[in-house]
Amino acid sequence: MVTTTSASRSSRTRTASSRPFAASRSSFPEVRVKQAKPLVIAMAGMGTVGSGVARLLEENAESIAKRAGRPVTLKTVVIRSPKERVGAAKDAEFTNDLLAPANDPEVDVVLELIGGTTAARELITKALENGKHVVTANKALLAEYGHELFPLARSKSCHLGFEASVAGGIPILQSIKETLAANELFSVMGILNGTANFILTQMSQDGMPFDKALALAQEKGYAEADPTLDIEGIDAAHKLVLLIQLAFGANYPLDKLRVWGISRVTPMDIAFARQMGYGIKLLGTARKVNGKVTAGVYPALVPAHYLLAKVEGSYNAVRLEGNAGPVMLYGYGAGDLPTASAVLADVIAVARGCEPNNLGFADMPFPPDADILDLDEAVSEHFLRFLVPDKPGVLRDIAGVLAAHDISIAQVIQKEKSEVTGSAVPLVLQTHDAPAREIHAAMREVEKLDITLDRTMHYRIL
Incomplete structure (x- = not known):
């Protein structure tokens, strides 16, 4: 057994404390x-x-x-x-x-x-x-x-x-510029507007109609008196343009971006989507397809098991995917302190004397315009909801139009008349992969058949 005398301990203590550099280095x-x-x-x-x-x-x-x-x-x-x-x-x-x-x-x-x-x-x-x-x-x-x-x-x-x-307190831009700098990104999608997400959450959880959910958002201070920028997807579009510039090194001009809002989303659509295993979210999406960029802002059906589908209230989330794997960031998209923290992060970067390149495009040429693939050419599954009269042959006629456009049906849901739909019957179709161009053309043809009693609702499915 080895023992240490108090004298030797004292000596060691004095020796350690006698090293001025070690003692003062931390100060x-x-x-x-x-x-x-x-x-x-x-x-x-x-x-x-x-x-x-x-x-x-x-x-x-x-x-x-x-x-x-x-x-x-x-x-x-x-x-x-x-x-x-x-x-x-x-x-x-x-x-x-x-x-x-x-x-x-x-x-x-x-x-x-x-x-x-x-x-x-x-x-x-x-x-x-x-x-x-x-x-x-x-x-x-x-x-x-x-x-x-x-x-x-x-x-x-x-x-x-x-x-x-972009996304308030979520460090999404810095993550793209630094943490993911070696990742060749090919997909960006996210919930970029907390107001719209809060409204859709209320409609989904409590069955609120859009107008009531919007009023609640305004009451809680999430929505402005004029909520147009939020509910019509314009705010999300501004953010998506910046994300595309950083993620893909390409400028997607704002006036070329296809944008749809949430003002026509109904509790009926949300309920049907849930029955099919999806939630409805307002998304900003951009993907590289054979060297081209396809992008847009629109309400879409998100599989219920996706993390994006579980983002509720006024939170934001962004999912990035590249050849080194996917990453998702989640947090407050607005608010005084989260956004202020992001502002001061840039101030601290300036104080440290970082190269301008670390903050964006200040030390590099502004990115060239993207080679755009129109969103209507993008291929995905689709959700279509028709309101039709309760009579034989309607489903046959609609299916015939879809078949003529080479659109195959994955599943069909048909409900009885209700207080909400009156004399109309909701008919919901989920398609297999098809270009949005063909879906829109088929919708126009169905309208000419004079068998729909209200505007047909269409959502892309992730």
């Missing part, structure tokens, strides 16, 4: 952070996200400084009208001069959090022209004007960070 980073020149930022907008940024800058000041390698100071806030000063904004200068941050020589980074595509575009352009780094959460602006803003950032060797512009 070096903290000393360097305190002595480093602060990164000075200015923020335009003090709404939900701006307030979240100010709070995190105050509450997490120490950890942000350590991760950034230097303190981050909020100098100026641009607002239209006086607001309560929260967090780090308590010590900031308030102004209604939009271009003040862009013209201030002390400001290193401009945060654009006002939204829209007019004033925001003016501010970002001026800031980049003056050699300032920019961080934005404005997906609409980048989707429409990225072709001019990213090359401008590159020409000025500036960062143009936009992590917060």
